[in-house]
Amino acid sequence: MDNALSDVVKLEYLDPEKAEFMLKNGYIALKLERPENDPAGEENDPEGTESEYDRVFLHRCFPNEFTEEYISVLDRDGNELGVIRSIGDFPEAAREILRGELRRKYHIFTINAVLSINEKYGYSYWKIRDSEGERDFTVRDTYRSINRIGTDRVTVTDVDGNRFEIPSLAALDRRSRRKIEMYL
Amino acid sequence: MGRFERVLKRILKKEKRKTPAEIRRTLFASLPHDGLEGTPITAFAYNVDNDGRRIDGAVLITDKALSVYADKKEIARYVIGRCEKFEYRALVGACEISVTDEGGEHIICRGDSSKCELFAKNTRRLERLRETGEYSDDETLEVYRVCPKCGRKLPRGMQSCLHCADKRSMFKRLLEIAKPYRWYIFVSALLFFVSFALQLLGPYVNKLLVDGYIDSSEAKAQAAAGGAASGIVMRGFLLTILLMLGLRVATYIITALRNLSVMQAGTGFIIDLRRKVFEKIQELSVRTVSKRTSGELMRRVTGDTSHLENFIVGQLPNIIEQTVLLVSITVILIVYDPRLALLILLPMPVCLVGWRLLRRFFHRMYGKQWEAESRTGTVLYDIFSGIRVVKAYRTEKKEFDRYDKAAYEEKQIAVKNETVFNMIDPLFGFILNLGAMFLLYYTGTRILSGFMSLGDAAMLSSYVSLLYGHIGWVANLPRIITRAFTSMVKVFDVIDEKADVADAAEAVDAEIRGDIDIEDLTFGYEEGTDVLKKVNLHIPAGKMVGIVGRSGAGKSTLINLIMRLYDPDSGRILIDGRDIKNISQNSLRSQIGAVLQETFLFKGTVYDNIAYALPGCSRDLVLSAAKAAGAHDFIIKLPDGYDTVIGENGHTLSGGERQRVSIARALLRDPRILILDEATASLDTETEKNIQDTLAKLIRDRTTIAIAHRLSTLRNADFLVVLDKGTVAEVGTHEQLMRNKGIYYGLVMAQRQMSSRSGRQNEGGSAR
Numbered sequence: 019m020d021n022a023l024s025d026v027v028k029l030e031y032l033d034p035e036k037a038e039f040m041l042k043n044g045y046i047a048l049k050l051e052r053p054e055n056d057p058a059g060e061e062n063d064p065e066g067t068e069s070e071y072d073r074v075f076l077h078r079c080f081p082n083e084f085t086e087e088y089i090s091v092l093d094r095d096g097n098e099l100g101v102i103r104s105i106g107d108f109p110e111a112a113r114e115i116l117r118g119e120l121r122r123k124y125h126i127f128t129i130n131a132v133l134s135i136n137e138k139y140g141y142s143y144w145k146i147r148d149s150e151g152e153r154d155f156t157v158r159d160t161y162r163s164i165n166r167i168g169t170d171r172v173t174v175t176d177v178d179g180n181r182f183e184i185p186s187l188a189a190l191d192r193r194s195r196r197k198i199e200m201y202l
Numbered sequence: 203m204g205r206f207e208r209v210l211k212r213i214l215k216k217e218k219r220k221t222p223a224e225i226r227r228t229l230f231a232s233l234p235h236d237g238l239e240g241t242p243i244t245a246f247a248y249n250v251d252n253d254g255r256r257i258d259g260a261v262l263i264t265d266k267a268l269s270v271y272a273d274k275k276e277i278a279r280y281v282i283g284r285c286e287k288f289e290y291r292a293l294v295g296a297c298e299i300s301v302t303d304e305g306g307e308h309i310i311c312r313g314d315s316s317k318c319e320l321f322a323k324n325t326r327r328l329e330r331l332r333e334t335g336e337y338s339d340d341e342t343l344e345v346y347r348v349c350p351k352c353g354r355k356l357p358r359g360m361q362s363c364l365h366c367a368d369k370r371s372m373f374k375r376l377l378e379i380a381k382p383y384r385w386y387i388f389v390s391a392l393l394f395f396v397s398f399a400l401q402l403l404g405p406y407v408n409k410l411l412v413d414g415y416i417d418s419s420e421a422k423a424q425a426a427a428g429g430a431a432s433g434i435v436m437r438g439f440l441l442t443i444l445l446m447l448g449l450r451v452a453t454y455i456i457t458a459l460r461n462l463s464v465m466q467a468g469t470g471f472i473i474d475l476r477r478k479v480f481e482k483i484q485e486l487s488v489r490t491v492s493k494r495t496s497g498e499l500m501r502r503v504t505g506d507t508s509h510l511e512n513f514i515v516g517q518l519p520n521i522i523e524q525t526v527l528l529v530s531i532t533v534i535l536i537v538y539d540p541r542l543a544l545l546i547l548l549p550m551p552v553c554l555v556g557w558r559l560l561r562r563f564f565h566r567m568y569g570k571q572w573e574a575e576s577r578t579g580t581v582l583y584d585i586f587s588g589i590r591v592v593k594a595y596r597t598e599k600k601e602f603d604r605y606d607k608a609a610y611e612e613k614q615i616a617v618k619n620e621t622v623f624n625m626i627d628p629l630f631g632f633i634l635n636l637g638a639m640f641l642l643y644y645t646g647t648r649i650l651s652g653f654m655s656l657g658d659a660a661m662l663s664s665y666v667s668l669l670y671g672h673i674g675w676v677a678n679l680p681r682i683i684t685r686a687f688t689s690m691v692k693v694f695d696v697i698d699e700k701a702d703v704a705d706a707a708e709a710v711d712a713e714i715r716g717d718i719d720i721e722d723l724t725f726g727y728e729e730g731t732d733v734l735k736k737v738n739l740h741i742p743a744g745k746m747v748g749i750v751g752r753s754g755a756g757k758s759t760l761i762n763l764i765m766r767l768y769d770p771d772s773g774r775i776l777i778d779g780r781d782i783k784n785i786s787q788n789s790l791r792s793q794i795g796a797v798l799q800e801t802f803l804f805k806g807t808v809y810d811n812i813a814y815a816l817p818g819c820s821r822d823l824v825l826s827a828a829k830a831a832g833a834h835d836f837i838i839k840l841p842d843g844y845d846t847v848i849g850e851n852g853h854t855l856s857g858g859e860r861q862r863v864s865i866a867r868a869l870l871r872d873p874r875i876l877i878l879d880e881a882t883a884s885l886d887t888e889t890e891k892n893i894q895d896t897l898a899k900l901i902r903d904r905t906t907i908a909i910a911h912r913l914s915t916l917r918n919a920d921f922l923v924v925l926d927k928g929t930v931a932e933v934g935t936h937e938q939l940m941r942n943k944g945i946y947y948g949l950v951m952a953q954r955q956m957s958s959r960s961g962r963q964n965e966g967g968s969a970r
Contacts, residue, residue: 043308044252045300073307081294121254125296125314138684150256161573179315181295200566 032091032100039074039112046119048074048091050099074099076119082167085120127153127182129174132194135201142201144174146182155180160201172202233262233271238279240266243337244327246320248311250296261299261311263328265337270310278310282332290325292731297321299328326771372694376510379474386467393460394519398526400453402534405664407446413657415439460519468515476507479696487703488767489727502696506689513686521679524672531665538662542644546666549637553630554676560626561681567619574612581608634670641666703769703787711789715778716874716905717743718764722773725763733759735928736773743778746906748916750949751925757909758799760925761877764907765794777875795873797881801857801864805849808837811863815871823870830900831866832885832893833859857884865893869900876901878908882915894918913953922946 036051052067071093079088079101089102102108105116133145133152142160146153155176157163165173172184184190184198230242243263251257251272260271270278280301287302288310298312299321313321331337380387415438480503483491491499535543585592585601592601645662648654718741726732734756741747749757762768764775766782775782782790795815803811812824812833824844828834836859840846846853848863855863861884868876882890890912898918910916922939924932924946932944939946 043306045307045309118253122252122293122296122312124294125250125254126294127314176315179295179318181315200569202570 030100034108132197240264248313250312288328383467390463405661409657409661411442417656472511509689545640578608709786715743719776724772744903745920748919748922755925756928793874795868795871796877801860809844812866827866827870833862876906
């Protein structure tokens with residue numbers, strides 16, 4: 019269906035040729051060559067302007083579905099500078115920087131194995147193994163803190179607000195799966 | 203958990219009685235900080251490095267500098283005087299503190315979400331230190347929300363650790379609440395013992411009947427002689443049967459009486475408890491209450507207390523009764539014949555262990571079913587409450603499919619569960635029956651060899667069936683008790699919560715004039731995200747001030763603080779030169795009339811809703827308030843006038859009507875300070891103007907704070923305050939602000955443009 023909406027409002031995607039990401043003091047900076055045509059088509063600037071942002075912020079538009087696509091880039095004041103359609107479109111160096119920044123922003127523990135889940139007094143106490151070893155956490159209101167994404171992915175939020183993810187239930191060992199199964 | 207945290211926890215655990223200063227010293231001693239200038243203030247741990255890996259990090263703060271450690275090695279040092287800004291930032295599942303100096307923005311430390319509060323507090327402290335050189339004493343350690351007893355993490359919103367909660371002392375407190383009902387409890391206990399005795403007596407009378415009359419030698423002899431039973435035997439026989447009947451009747455009466463008295467005690471007790479919980483929740487600040495969802499609060503007031511009620515009225519008597527019964531039957535059996543007792547009791551442990559194991563399994567099965575049921579319920583609720591949207595988009599088919607799918611899933615799970623249950627449950631019956639078989643074999647051989655009478659056999663089998671009847675229930679006992687304890691702990695958690703917006707000790711009832719002074723006010727609903735930043739404002743008594751600004755600029759937050767629904771994080775609010783913390787909340791709020799954005803009306807009549815502000819006032823007063831608010835005219839047109847019931851299941855008022863009712867409510871109070879938060883936003887301009895004119899007369903000499911997006915609403919204001927991103931951006935009269943051509947000017951121009959554009963369109967429309 020031809021939607022008139024896209025004629026009126028244009029989402030601005032960042033052009034890998036015109037947006038250069040770099041690291042500054044461990045944070046991500048952006049040099050952006052403004053598009054020559056204003057999307058609204060009212061004020062055309064034939065030159066195009068180049069702006070530098072010493073710190074930009076990345077937000078995943080669909081954190082559950084796309085980890086490397088649809089990433090909104092904001093400046094310090096929260097104005098959107100553009101959207102990265104896919105990190106894969108950017109050169110290797112930029113890709114690494116972007117991925118690093120996303121890893122920093124979205125701090126998620128990956129559960130490789132569920133060692134035990136004990137429920138007592140309405141809270142459940144979990145012992146899991148992630149890439150760095152064993153870890154304990156406490157979950158309140160267990161059923162509600164577990165979020166199923168699709169059929170195979172599961173996220174758990176603990177009392178502190180930390181997030182834990184099981185990327186694939188099917189890939190989990192049988193013991194772990196049985197332990198978590200009753201809460202799904 | 204990092205090593206540093208473990209050390210900290212050990213310190214916390216071991217040295218609970220030490221002062222913060224002493225704990226601080228211990229912390230500093232564990233980190234090398236040679237040459238770090240200034241007096242040490244605090245230290246805190248962080249746990250994630252720049253690449254998101256786990257790390258043992260610490261930050262040490264003195265009044266002059268801060269030093270960052272990773273694995274006990276210093277990795278960075280900053281002189282606070284040379285820093286431009288410290289910032290706390292919440293990420294997703296993590297948080298960080300950064301510093302900006304001449305070299306740009308640097309990261310100081312990162313942590314997972316458990317560190318958020320700690321980081322936010324310390325960032326605030328660093329900022330204060332940087333700006334003023336002052337620092338507050340150490341409260342950092344409190345935010346390690348770990349139970350000092352067992353080291354378990356304390357769930358947010360809980361004051362006490364569920365594991366370590368002293369259950370015995372809680373039980374004592376429960377008993378204290380139950381004190382008024384002690385006579386009922388005493389009577390219940392008495393009746394309990396009578397009913398045990400009666401129950402145990404039953405099988406014995408049975409034995410008398412069989413041995414004495416049915417199977418007695420006299421009866422046999424008479425039967426052998428071919429004659430009818432003699433009169434004496436017959437009379438004894440009938441008497442025994444009557445005795446049995448009497449026993450049944452007595453058991454019935456006693457049980458009924460007992461249940462009645464337990465219920466009397468239990469319900470009274472639970473209502474008292476519920477009242478206590480509700481009273482406490484009312485006392486707590488908006489901040490504390492909104493930490494929990496209203497659903498959770500409902501659960502605490504009704505759910506947890508009714509679990510307790512069920513336990514005390516329904517299960518506790520049962521537990522006592524069954525336990526005593528089981529124990530006494532076992533004793534009787536053992537006394538009667540230890541070998542027999544062994545045989546009968548043999549299958550019981552097997553069943554108990556089996557049941558315990560299966561309980562988890564059943565729990566999981568039925569948990570799933572319960573979830574599926576509630577999912578179907580949610581789907582239905584969703585569809586019904588959004589029925590207008592469903593109809594508007596013609597998505598009935600899709601919604602039906604959604605329901606169908608949920609219902610199908612529910613059915614699948616239920617069928618599976620029932621199948622498994624029905625396969626397993628009879629198995630236990632079978633195992634227990636094995637015990638009965640043993641009994642039959644044993645008693646049979648004993649009778650045949652003449653060691654046992656038929657009556658004894660009958661009595662034993664009655665006892666055994668009493669025993670076996672309740673064995674399944676014993677397996678369930680731990681769950682029942684755990685659940686009751688959980689509820690008890692949760693209920694006391696609410697009762698024990700400290701009210702954080704509490705009246706100061708020196709708080710007084712004060713008559714206020716309405717002169718408001720706001721000094722350096724900083725506040726955020728959540729740690730680290732300040733909604734208001736260093737707001738300074740003076741509102742002279744009797745003036746009307748209009749507050750404008752974009753959505754989310756902090757307008758409503760400001761008035762929430764003036765009403766003291768929250769306490770500021772820093773800075774203060776003075777009314778007539780007195781900090782509002784020193785004015786009792788009762789007297790403060792009774793002199794503030796507020797019409798808030800959300801016009802909440804209670805279920806009740808229109809009249810009751812207006813009179814809510816001033817219970818017991820005269821009807822004339824209510825009518826005048828309604829008239830002033832422009833509500834009177836529409837109310838009298840309702841068929842039931844002021845007696846119209848509104849709220850759930852009642853008459854539905856439109857948005858504008860609701861607003862007028864709540865304005866009337868605020869005016870009735872004759873407040874010294876009137877707060878209008880978008881009070882007339884749902885009204886048409888005509889009605890708004892009428893109400894405004896009345897209000898203008900009424901609010902003379904009253905301090906009025908009005909928030910409005912529609913700027914024409916504020917034309918009567920003495921001056922305007924423009925809030926932008928939590929700070930006061932502009933202050934002045936309409937004319938002054940228009941001349942400044944700042945934010946306010948922009949807002950006015952934008953609105954003018956809009957209205958002239960829509961005006962043109964309207965003209966065009968009417969011309970056609």
